[in-house]
Amino acid sequence: MKERKEENNLISFRSYYEANVSSLILFAQRFVSVVIAEDIVQDVFLDIWDHTRVNAKLPSRSYLFMAVRNKCLNILTREQVKKNYIESTELDNRILGLDYYDSFEKQLIDREDMQYVYDEIERLPEKCRIIFKMAYFEEKKNAEIAQILDISIRTVEHQLYLGLKILRTRFMDKGMKSLFFYFSFK
Amino acid sequence: MSYLYKDNHSTKKMLPIAEEIITRSIQKIATPEELSILNKWLREREENIAYYCQLEEIWNSRKSLPQEVIQSGWQMLSGEIAARQQKEQPFIFPVKKRKFVWLRYAAAMFFGVLITSAVWMTLSNISKDSHQDILVQNIVYNKTGVQSLVLSDHSEVWINEETRITYPEKFTGTTRSVALEGKAYFDIRKDPETPFIVQIGNVDIEVTGTEFFVESVLEEQSYITLISGSISLNYKNREGEKKSIPLAPGEQARIDQLNGSVEIENIDTSFYVAWKDGTYRFTDEYLERIVPLLAKRFDLDIYIAPSLKNKRFTGRVIPGENIEDVLYSIGKSYPIRYRISEKNIYIGEK
Numbered sequence: 243m244k245e246r247k248e249e250n251n252l253i254s255f256r257s258y259y260e261a262n263v264s265s266l267i268l269f270a271q272r273f274v275s276v277v278i279a280e281d282i283v284q285d286v287f288l289d290i291w292d293h294t295r296v297n298a299k300l301p302s303r304s305y306l307f308m309a310v311r312n313k314c315l316n317i318l319t320r321e322q323v324k325k326n327y328i329e330s331t332e333l334d335n336r337i338l339g340l341d342y343y344d345s346f347e348k349q350l351i352d353r354e355d356m357q358y359v360y361d362e363i364e365r366l367p368e369k370c371r372i373i374f375k376m377a378y379f380e381e382k383k384n385a386e387i388a389q390i391l392d393i394s395i396r397t398v399e400h401q402l403y404l405g406l407k408i409l410r411t412r413f414m415d416k417g418m419k420s421l422f423f424y425f426s427f428k
Numbered sequence: 429m430s431y432l433y434k435d436n437h438s439t440k441k442m443l444p445i446a447e448e449i450i451t452r453s454i455q456k457i458a459t460p461e462e463l464s465i466l467n468k469w470l471r472e473r474e475e476n477i478a479y480y481c482q483l484e485e486i487w488n489s490r491k492s493l494p495q496e497v498i499q500s501g502w503q504m505l506s507g508e509i510a511a512r513q514q515k516e517q518p519f520i521f522p523v524k525k526r527k528f529v530w531l532r533y534a535a536a537m538f539f540g541v542l543i544t545s546a547v548w549m550t551l552s553n554i555s556k557d558s559h560q561d562i563l564v565q566n567i568v569y570n571k572t573g574v575q576s577l578v579l580s581d582h583s584e585v586w587i588n589e590e591t592r593i594t595y596p597e598k599f600t601g602t603t604r605s606v607a608l609e610g611k612a613y614f615d616i617r618k619d620p621e622t623p624f625i626v627q628i629g630n631v632d633i634e635v636t637g638t639e640f641f642v643e644s645v646l647e648e649q650s651y652i653t654l655i656s657g658s659i660s661l662n663y664k665n666r667e668g669e670k671k672s673i674p675l676a677p678g679e680q681a682r683i684d685q686l687n688g689s690v691e692i693e694n695i696d697t698s699f700y701v702a703w704k705d706g707t708y709r710f711t712d713e714y715l716e717r718i719v720p721l722l723a724k725r726f727d728l729d730i731y732i733a734p735s736l737k738n739k740r741f742t743g744r745v746i747p748g749e750n751i752e753d754v755l756y757s758i759g760k761s762y763p764i765r766y767r768i769s770e771k772n773i774y775i776g777e778k
Contacts, residue, residue, distance in 0.1 A: 252506065254592070259502055264493040267501075272488055280497075284505055291509055299609065331467035332460065335453070338470050342481045350482050351489050359489055378490045384455070399448040406454070406483040413486070 258300050259287055265352075266310045273314045273336045282313045304346035315340045350413050362412050366405050373398055374405035445469040454484045579606070583617045583624070605632075632662040653680040653695065661690070715739050715758075719775075726751045733776040736764065 263283060270279035286309045290301055301309075318337050322330070342348060351359065366374055373391070376382045377398075384402075388395045445465065452458040453466050470477050580598045591610025599622070607627040626633045633652065652661060654675040661673045661681055673690060675681055680695040716737040723730045728751060739762055751773065755766050763778035 252509065255509075256502060256506070259505065260498060263498055263501060267493055267497075268488060268491050271491075272484060280501065284501065284508075287505055288508055291505075292512070299607075331464040335463060335467055335470060338467075338477050339481050339484070342474075342477045348478075348481075350485050356489065359486070378487075381490075384457075396448060399451040402455075403447040403451045403483075406451075406486050409486050410479075410482050413482070 255291060255294070255300070262303060262306055263287070266306055269307065270310050270314050273340055274317055278317060279314075282310055282317070285313065286310055307346045307349070311340060311343050350410075358416070359409070362409050363405075366408060370401045370405045370408070373401040377402055378405075450480060450483060454480075454487045579604075581617050581619065581622075634660045634662060651680055651682055654678070663690075713740060713742070715741060722751065722754060728771050728773055730773045730775065732774075735777055736762075736775060 266283045266286070267279050270282050273279075274282065286306060289309070290306075294300060315337070318333060318340065322333055322337065363371065363374060363378065365371075373387055376387045376390070377384070382390075384395050384398045387398045391398075449458060449462045449466050452462060458466065466480075470480060579595055581604060583604075591608070593606060593608050593610075595606040601622075603623050603625050604619070605625045605627060609628070623634050652659075652675065654677050659675050661671075661675065661683075663671055663683075671690075673681060673692070675692070678694055679692055682691045682693070683689075684691075714737065715732060718741060719730050719732055722728070741758055741761060752768075755764070755773075755775070758764060764775055765778045766773055766775045
């Protein structure tokens, strides 16, 4: 009986893990290395496992997200202290980014939105769309794309920038609605 | 760090950032020089940081984590959990499974309660503090079948599939509180001095009478239905005011987790006797309401034609019947046709 309880508990925890681990690791990887990202996320889940014995409900996505974000921030600031006076603007850029994500609501895209992303990519202007899809879906390098289309690398980079910019605008328009939704029911 | 600021201030006119630098930084192929230009630009205005982060987020949305990484991550995590788990042992009396005999509870000194709750997202965030008075703590999560356990006051609880209950090792204080996610049948030792409280999300159900059900058919909503006796629902509304709603027998409270509203209506309670002995009963019930229960019972995805949603049926599903038996019975009172394809069933009008 006891063993069965443990087993059941573990099964539900597993589906919780599987439902969330991917987006958390991918988020962390934007700011820290792949290995550290995985470590951080494992730590967060272990903490929750320990915590769950005194709490019936597993924490929300928003909690998970913030926990991972805070751990990333700790690691980067520690790294920055270690580097002392040696300037690392690259590190500073990453910290600025993490600072920005001070709440779950700052996230523009959730996994449920992916179809929307794909649909919007299809709606990009032709040249931009072709280049964007090669980079985004086929993960081709900028130089490769430049060669295939016989254009300059700079053009590729510029078109990618345009694509992101257009997508962002559409997301913001959509996001305004959900933000409204969020406030009106809060 | 500080001299970066100074640097920034001394550059009075803002350098327009080369857009390609943003692309290259997002792609993680920018040079240190480019990154330092980017840094100045980022530090200039907070909007720039937001803008950059949003572009980066869109770019990164293309990635997904390989299944192997997820699985090996779980292997490591569960290994760690197993190592930690050695000594923790909950308090559960091994009680043998028992068939429910519904009416026997009515006259006894025990009274029965069947409770279900939906996923409580928004509402449960409102008053976390209400959970603090449950002392530590056993958690039982039941995945399949029905599992029974005995609380320290000798109340018995049968918990249904996909249900989690949190209860203290020993009841102390002026109330007996447990927290529930899912569906359970409570056989509670009557003790007017120490009310029994079931917490579902942020709603407390205070048990002052005999039998009631809490049922959720749809995930966004919970239905709390009182069969006999009396109960009160205590919760905080969106403005944070404490509310207490008493229910009378035959009344059903519908709690909407999206907007926090509570509506009360009179209903035919026989529908809510579905779970207790594995028999699902429907009395003049909308097919739309019957289907989710069937889907759950038979572990199928069932799709019905819109024209059928408002058709009402009366009948019951007894243990041992399969889905085709049920569809056959339904078909006898209304012309339907159905198609089964693996785990999917499509029901339409004939």
